[in-house]
Amino acid sequence: MKIYTKTGDKGQTSLIGGTRVPKFHLRIECYGTVDELNSYVGLIQCQDIDIHAKQVLKEIQDRLFTIGASLAADPEKSKMKIPDLNLTDITLLEEEMDKMNEILPELKHFVLPGGNTVVSYCHIARCICRRAERLTVHLATESFVDDKVTIYLNRLSDYLFVLARKLGFDDKTDESIWLPRL
Amino acid sequence: MKIYTKTGDKGQTSLIGGTRVPKFHLRIECYGTVDELNSYVGLIQCQDIDIHAKQVLKEIQDRLFTIGASLAADPEKSKMKIPDLNLTDITLLEEEMDKMNEILPELKHFVLPGGNTVVSYCHIARCICRRAERLTVHLATESFVDDKVTIYLNRLSDYLFVLARKLGFDDKTDESIWLPRL
């Protein structure tokens, strides 16, 4: 089967449930940005990093598809079975952060994003995650969004921040802090 | 001549044709995002990939400038000769997909974006292309946009998806599919 169906050439698309909406609908913007985030998570996942982080990032990619399906379902109509996001998906991120934080020096300042390539990728992914969060929080003021989706995205940007620090630490990369010029 | 002309320091800029618009005008947002996409296509183009894909990506970069000029032209005023986007530019993308698809295993599920670095870049570019498409479809509801521009962007994101799979295949990278946890 061909990937290009041409069904979107008139600028509309279908939610799960069948409702047609314009492609610039906030709901599409949300799952489109989650897709962008997922691509960045994939970029980090395939770098030469510790195997545990690799596994967690795969989990996260799976969960971003769950979130994508949840955002793509028309809240008014969809009776289709879509996979659920669980509270344990959120606590997993928290536990991973707690573990990584044990070995990291305490932070009292912002860090300049960067140090090495994969650390930089984490910071970029963190920012795209926050962009996805902003859009999803916006959508939630107009339409139904599962609370767990916005909370997951919130925690994921914190996870990506801690992961950036941890991968820099593993690589013995210096952390530069921002000291405001006052 | 200096690159920095300071003419945009007050927050306005000129369309082709001379009309002044604020920089956050949807039309500027559109060609600014096509520029971002073009930069990502350039990143893929200069990686170590097969020579044929490299040539096609150069063509695509050229065509994104054609699209940029088309979007930057004031539809009310511009009499300037700008280059045309052709239907054959779209069919080229389709033919390229058809050729790549011949060697690829059939897909019945989403794939987790990633696998190796250049495959990940393709997925990121695919998502930025879709962001550009959303904006351009939006602009088309308010102002004139050549249909071929939105269709080209639609097909280009599909092309980038198939290219991602093809470059992963060349590199013998495993494809992970998403199996919803139901």
Add this chain to the structure above:
Amino acid sequence: MKIYTKTGDKGQTSLIGGTRVPKFHLRIECYGTVDELNSYVGLIQCQDIDIHAKQVLKEIQDRLFTIGASLAADPEKSKMKIPDLNLTDITLLEEEMDKMNEILPELKHFVLPGGNTVVSYCHIARCICRRAERLTVHLATESFVDDKVTIYLNRLSDYLFVLARKLGFDDKTDESIWLPRL
């Protein structure tokens, strides 16, 4: 202390000064995008490029935090001392461009973004910088924004363009120009 404070789980956040705003407020969108830009600048900064550019990019990262603080401060309320962006921060970018331009061939056409990986990163950063500029110019029509912030972002995208050309030149990468197909 834990990084994840959960204070943002309801979709609101605090400006400097304490005012609560929704996370999709244009002001948050602005500093969120400056953060994304900063992450890209960090990616360029840690590549194998000339040491002088590395130092300038560190400076720029510092200045993007200054801009972040300026954008995050509630203009109605904040009496907190935040660091100042200076006119000399802007002229530094201009002087750096002038120096790099001395060795570069004159341009009469657009260049296809790309050539090598770090040049491509510069082009992507340039485009994100322009996205940040568009948002900030928008915010300035609704609320107070220091003029130096928008001018700095404007000049920074030009700096990133010239840096892209300069790093390509150092690496003896061919520059492809866009010749419109008329």
